[in-house]
Amino acid sequence: MIDDNPTKSVQELSVFTGNRFICTNGVAQGDAISFADELVMDDIYQLLPNSERGNLTLIVNGEDQSFTVAAGSELGGAHRQVFLDCCATFMVPDGSTHECLILVEVEEGGVAEIYVLPIAPLAEKLDYRLVGIDRHAATSRFAEVACVSFTQGTHITMASGEQRPVEYLQVGDKVLTRDDGPQEIRWIGKSTLRAVGAFAPVVIRKGVLHNENDLRLSPDHRIFVYQRQDRLGAGRSEVLVKVRHLINGDTVFQEDGGFVGYYQLLFDDHQIIYAEGIAAESLLIDPRTRQAVPDDVSRKVSGNRVGHRHRAHLDYEVQESLMSMPDAAALLRLASTSQQDV
Numbered sequence: 001m002i003d004d005n006p007t008k009s010v011q012e013l014s015v016f017t018g019n020r021f022i023c024t025n026g027v028a029q030g031d032a033i034s035f036a037d038e039l040v041m042d043d044i045y046q047l048l049p050n051s052e053r054g055n056l057t058l059i060v061n062g063e064d065q066s067f068t069v070a071a072g073s074e075l076g077g078a079h080r081q082v083f084l085d086c087c088a089t090f091m092v093p094d095g096s097t098h099e100c101l102i103l104v105e106v107e108e109g110g111v112a113e114i115y116v117l118p119i120a121p122l123a124e125k126l127d128y129r130l131v132g133i134d135r136h137a138a139t140s141r142f143a144e145v146a147c148v149s150f151t152q153g154t155h156i157t158m159a160s161g162e163q164r165p166v167e168y169l170q171v172g173d174k175v176l177t178r179d180d181g182p183q184e185i186r187w188i189g190k191s192t193l194r195a196v197g198a199f200a201p202v203v204i205r206k207g208v209l210h211n212e213n214d215l216r217l218s219p220d221h222r223i224f225v226y227q228r229q230d231r232l233g234a235g236r237s238e239v240l241v242k243v244r245h246l247i248n249g250d251t252v253f254q255e256d257g258g259f260v261g262y263y264q265l266l267f268d269d270h271q272i273i274y275a276e277g278i279a280a281e282s283l284l285i286d287p288r289t290r291q292a293v294p295d296d297v298s299r300k301v302s303g304n305r306v307g308h309r310h311r312a313h314l315d316y317e318v319q320e321s322l323m324s325m326p327d328a329a330a331l332l333r334l335a336s337t338s339q340q341d342v
Contacts, residue, residue: 010057010058010059010060010070011057011058011060011067011146011288012055012056012057012058012319012320013055013056013057013058013103013115013117014053014054014055014056014117015053015054015055015056015075015103015115015116015117016047016051016053016054016115016116016118016122017054017075017113017114017115017116018032018033018034018102018113018114018115018116019032019114020032020047020048020051020116021033021045021046021047021048021051021116021122022045022046022048023043023044023045024044024045024046024127025043025044025127026040026042026043026044027040027043028040028043029043032114033045033088033102033114033116034111034114035085035086035102035104035111035114036085036086036088036102036133036135039086039088039130039133040130041130041131041133042129042130042131043129043130044127044128044129044130045090045128045129045130046124046125046126046127046128047122047123047124047126047128048124049125050124051124054074054075055073055074055075055320056069056073056074056075056076056082056103056115057069057070057072057073057074057076058070058073058082060286060287060288061287066081066082066083067081067082067083067084067103068080068081068082069081069082069105075113075115076105076113077105077107077112080105080106080107080112081105081106082103082104082105082106082115083103083104083106084101084102084103084138084139084142085102085103085104085135085138086101086102086133086134086135086137086138087099087100087101087102087132087133087134087137087138087141088100088101088102088130088132088133089130089131089132089133089134090128090129090130090131091128091129091131092126092127092128092129093126093127097131097132098118098119098120098122098128099118099119099120099141100116100117100118100119100122101116101117101119101138101141101142102114102115102116102117102138103115103116103117117198118197118198119141119145119196119197119198119199120194120196120197120198120199121196121197139291140291140292142288142291143288143289143290143291143292144191144193144199144292145198145199145220146220146288146289146292147189147218147262147264147283147289147292148217148218148220148221148222148264148280148281148282148283148284149189149191149217149218149221149262149263149264150166150216150217150221150262150263150264150265150275150280151166151201151216151217151260151261151262151263152165152166152167152260152261152262152263153165153166153167153216154166154215154216154217154263154275154276155212155213155275155276156169156175156265156273156274156275157175157176157273157274157275157277158173158174158175158176159174159175159176159181159182159183160174161176163212166263166265166275167261167263169185169188169263169265170185170188171184171185171186171187171188172184172185173185175265175267175271175273176273176274177267177271177272177273178224178271178272178273178274178279179271179272179311179313180269180271183267183268183269183271184267184268185265185266185267186266186267186268186297186300186301187264187266187293187294187297187301188263188264188265188266189262189263189264189266189283189292189293190261190262190263190264191261191262192259192260192261192262193259193260193262194258194259194260195255195256195257195258195259195260196256196257197256198219199218199260199262200219200254200255200256200257200260201216201217201218201219201254201255201260202216202217202218202219202221202243202244202246202247202252202253202254202255203215203216203252203253203254203255204216204217204243204246204251204252204278204329205251205252208251208252208329208330208333209223209225209278209329209332209333209336210277210278210333210336210337211276211277211278212276212277213276214276215275215276215278215280216255216260217243217275217280218262219242219243219244219254220242220243220244221242221243221280221281222240222241222242222243222280222281222317223240223241223243223278223279223280223281224238224239224240224272224279224280224281224313224316225238225239225240225241225279225332225335225336226238226336227239227332227335227336228335228336228337229334229335230335231331231332231334231335232318232322232323232328232331232332232335233322234318234322236316238313238316239316239317239318240281240313240314240316240317240318241317241318241323241328241332242317242320245320245323245328246323246328246329246332248327248328248329251327251329251330252329264283264292265282265283266282266283266285266293266297266301267282267301268301269308269309269311270282270283270284270285270311270313270314272313284307284308284314285298285301285307285308286307286308287307290307
């Protein structure tokens with residue numbers, strides 16, 4: 001179980017730069033949002049018109065929850081350190097609350113940039129009153145965003161071939177895995193969350209990727225596709241794709257609104273299992289997600305408390321740039337279809 005060189009995780013975040021979220025009323029009026037020590041409760045912020053998110057690609061360094069900007073990241077300076085500072089809670093005029101994670105990029109001991117990662121979408125010309133600042137919650141909320149999850153009702157392929165809804169699984173049940181055959185579930189995480197923003201599930205309609213029913217997964221959940229022809233230009237047949245990169249607004253879309261029941265499945269190793277007939281990943285313990293898993297479970301599974309050992313399939317992930325086409329889902333379906341099925 002113990003691996004002295006666990007994989008370094010890469011996290012791609014869709015964020016606003018801090019200078020797009022401005023205090024319009026209060027002590028910091030006219031200033032961009034800052035880190036926790038400089039924030040003042042009850043200050044009111046607004047997102048500037050025509051603000052667009054950018055991609056911040058981070059390498060997760062280890063147990064200290066620090067990050068390094070990856071080379072080639074759209075935002076940030078390559079190799080600069082980034083720290084997860086706090087979870088800021090804002091209230092809008094109708095009384096509902098919105099959470100944002102505040103990240104700080106540093107250079108030579110000074111602040112180079114502030115980033116805002118909204119848990120739910122931010123609207124322009126709307127007043128956001130700061131009502132909460134929580135450093136501890138930032139770590140747990142970031143872990144929740146990073147945890148790959150199946151929604152209630154998703155059928156998982158068992159070792160016996162049975163298709164069982166995820167909510168009926170139990171620790172110790174054996175699930176069919178792509179690489180290691182039948183494997184026992186070591187832990188099951190369960191949560192009910194507001195289905196907004198980073199927590200709104202992505203729906204892949206029945207048949208779009210040869211799935212037997214509609215499949216609903218958390219946005220950063222990765223599915224495994226074997227391309228009979230390399231239509232993506234990935235340079236290999238086997239690819240891991242985040243489902244949010246497949247959204248086309250029609251056959252693959254984000255289902256925003258209400259609440260969603262999420263389940264996380266943990267094995268001794270990171271696995272590729274089958275959900276509604278689609279090969280999809282199980283929960284990966286790494287520095288991002290460790291806070292979402294009980295300490296005793298994390299120690300038992302990963303041994304060194306850092307995370308799962310590296311698996312070859314983790315190198316198969318394709319970045320969003322390769323998915324920038326009108327309908328990547330249709331292309332992947334075609335790429336994975338045998339000639340006799342065409």
